[in-house]
Amino acid sequence: MTLPHASSGPVAAFDGRMPSAPGDWRIEARGIAPVPESHRYGGPGRLFTVWFAPNLTMTGVFTGTVGVALGLDFATALAAVVLGTVIGAIPTAYLGTWGSRTGAGQLPLARLAFGRAVVLPGVLQWLSSIAWDALIGLFGGDALARLCGWPFWLGVLVMMAAQGALGVLGYEAIHRLQKTMTAVLALAFAALAWRLADTGAGGLAHGSVHGADRAGVFVLTGTIALSLALSWAPYASDFSRYLPRETSPVRMFWCTLLGVVVSFTAVQTLGLWGAAVFTDQTAHGVDTLLGGGAPGALGLLAVALAALCSNAMNDYSGSLALQTVGVRIPRPLAAALAALAGFPLVLWMHAADTATRFQNVLLFVGYWIPGFVAIVVVDWLARRRERSGRPVDLAAEPPRPAWPAVSAFALSFAAAVPFMDTGLYVGPLAAALHGADLAYYVAFLAAALVYGPVRLRRRPVRG
Structure with missing residues (x-):
């Protein structure tokens, strides 16, 4: 396998300046070229904060309201959220351990399994990063507009510009900001929870669905929670690629897993509890809940900052994905382009039924990920066996x-289609299962079952 590594010729855009130590805020020009071991630094503890802060967004809160909106009682919806989040976070935590071993980002590493066809998941990842910009920027832009008295579109535009600037700064700036925002946003969301309790606006839903319908909604709610946690999987090693090779993979795994699970579970629980307040106009709900004035302004500022933290990571990983497909533009420029592309999608979601469009984008943006994860994991494990323990x-x-990876990828998606449940399409098997969306699970199993036997019996191609 060959990844760009030289700072000359046609791969110059993939190389460039790297951060040298914690707190180095200068622009990171380094693209998809692996980070040499001489430039590695940091410890596994920073993975907890980099995966904790970006999930404390109103997107997670709004997603948490879905279980109650679909008719589940609080306890059942919470169980679905926790189960789905843990299942989705495990692949993200595992893939994140590859960064310190290789110095490479997640999509560049997918070239191991996909070869030149990495352009397929690369394009999907780039589009997904734009979609996530919109899903999160929807609430961040609304909060900023309400805070400053601007029209919605201007709030979104300023939000996208700020997150793009952070994505341009790159790896170290994102890590440092997330460390600070872990404490700030945790306090802000704790204040929201306190206000829910103090005002009595929160409550434990009793549920309105029963029997098979209740089981179907439970699975759908868990799948939506899973989609949030799993959406980080194609980004995972992007934010660990500067860690030294000798960093403990076990500690990396647990720091990432806890960061994702604790944060997503917390905000979705808040959404379940305050479902009556956190509707389509979530930013307005925060302002109202805090009583307006200075507390409301601080709440809106926290919502905007949360969106900034999360979307900066989308733009950063989007820039690496764009380079992976072969677009030879500098990484900072690619990050700015990802931020710009999310703007019209935010306006589209805001223009009509926000809840329906939000759920549709949320589910569709991730259906490709389980098959991708299964393929790259099988290939990684096969290569580890072939190396016989060598680094x-x-x-x-x-x-x-x-062809084996592309075939498995396409077949896994096709197998998942009948199990999908969105506002735009409900597969026949999902309908028969009372709305249970099993598409993520089916896609993962199908990809592993198709790709595994082919990958394990074929010899590596040399040259």
Whole structure:
């Protein structure tokens, strides 16, 4: 396998300046070229904060309201949220351990399995990063507009510009900001929870669905929670690629897992509890809940900052995805482009039924990820067996033919279609299962079952 590593010729856009130590806020020009071991620094503890802060957004809160809106009681909806979040976070935590071993981002590493066909998941990842910009920017832009007395579109535009600037600064700036915002946003969301309790606006829903319908809604709620946590999987090693090779993979795994699970569970629980307040106009709900004035302004500022933290990571990983597909533009420029592209999608979601469009984008943006995860994990495990315990050396890894991965990827998505449940399409098997969306699980299993036997019996292709 060959990844760009030289700062000359056609790969110059992929190389460039790297952060040198914690607190180095200068622009990171480094693109998809692996980070050499001489430039690695930091410890696994920073993975907790980088995966905790970006999930404390109103997107997570609004997603938490879905279980109650679909008719579940509080306890059942909470169980679905916790189960789905844990299942979705495990692949993200595992893939994140690859960064320190290789110095490479997640989509560049997918070239190991997909070869030249990495353009397929690369394009999907780039589009997904734009979609997530919109899903999160919807609430952040609304909060900023309400805070400053601006029209909605201007709040979104300023939000996108700010997050794009942070994505341009890159890896270290994102890590440092997330460390600070972990404490700030945790306090802000704790204040929201306190106000819900103090005002009595929160409550434990009793549920309105029963029997098979209740089971179907439970699965759908869990799948939506899973989609949030799993959406970080194609980004995972992007934010660990500067860690030293000797960093403990076990500690990396647990720091990432806890960061994702604790944060997502907390905000979705808040959404379940305050479902009556956190409707389509979530930012307005925050302002109202805090009583307006200075407390309301601080709440809106926290919502905007939360969106900034999360979307900066979308733009950063989007820039690496765009380079992975072969677009030779500098990483900072690619990050700015991702932020700009999310703007019209936010306006589209805001223009009509926000709840329906939000759920549709949320589910569709992630249906490709389980198949991708299964393929890259199978390939990674096969290569580890072939190396017989030797450290990973990307330059020495033999390339693979593209067709097994592409075939498994396409077949896994096709197998999942009948199990999908969105506002735009409900598969026949999802309908028969009373709305239970099993598409994520089916896609993962199908990809593993199709790709695994092919990958394990074929010899590496040399040259």
